[in-house]
Amino acid sequence: MSLRRLLLKPSPSIERDTVLVQLPDQQLEVQRVRDPRAKRIKLSVDERGARLTLPLRASLVSGDRFLHEHRQWLALQLDKYAGDDNAAVLARNVTSELPLRGATLPLAWHEGRYSRLTRDEHGLHFHLPGRASDATLQRTLREFYEAEARADIGRWLPRYLPGLPRGPARLRLKVMSSQWGSLSPDGSLALDLALVLGRPSAFEYVLVHELCHLIHANHSPRFWHEVEARFPEWRDEREYFHAHGRGLKASLRALLATPSR
Structure with missing residues (x-):
């Protein structure tokens, strides 16, 4: 192969699809990613869901086997993320406190000409125009x-x-x-x-x-x-x-x- 053709040869791209895995209480859809940069098979969980990463040399069968062997770990991680779903959301005149520097500070709502959030010795103050959007x-x-x-x-x-x-x-x-x-x-x-x-x-x-x-x-x-x-x-x-x-x-x-x- 000439140097020109070698330089123009595209590098392998990342391929994505999904695979189903049966957990004790649910059937879960896992994103399967074949990544040329990956060095080993890896299973991860974050707020976007579960992800199975395969290097180019790994077969789909080996990936499925790895996923099956780590079903218990996967279920445990998903349970932890499910617990995080109870985190408070921001809602005008409803949210009464906000986290900051390891503490939870009281939050008061006020009408204002423009949107701003301030802090004083009494806590936090959210100033908003009447028609302010989310x-x-x-x-x-x-x-x-x-x-x-x-x-x-x-x-x-x-x-x-x-x-x-x-x-x-x-x-x-x-x-x-x-x-x-x-x-x-x-x-x-x-x-x-x-x-x-x-x-x-x-x-x-x-x-x-x-x-x-x-x-x-x-x-x-x-x-x-x-x-x-x-x-x-x-x-x-x-x-x-x-x-x-x-x-x-x-x-x-x-x-x-x-x-x-």
């Missing part, structure tokens, strides 16, 4: 959470910048499915907006964790040594996420979701 409510809440998160980061970041080879190139706050943070090769830092709902020390740990990837772009012992030197209590925060992380993500998803009619 989308306006959600946008206002998201902007409030982003401003609070950036205020926290602004307090913590100067403490950790000394000793780093460089600072992050930019910072984004996102709603993330599974991760709490990520650092791209160009130095862009992304953090999950749900972090501002949890206790501040857990949020601070995630920031430190991602900053240490500016030194080591892996999870080697040397990387964890850098984390330990800057945040010795990181194990406590990791346990906090194991216990409460899914609930934090579910709460943010519910609050920013469009209410069903």
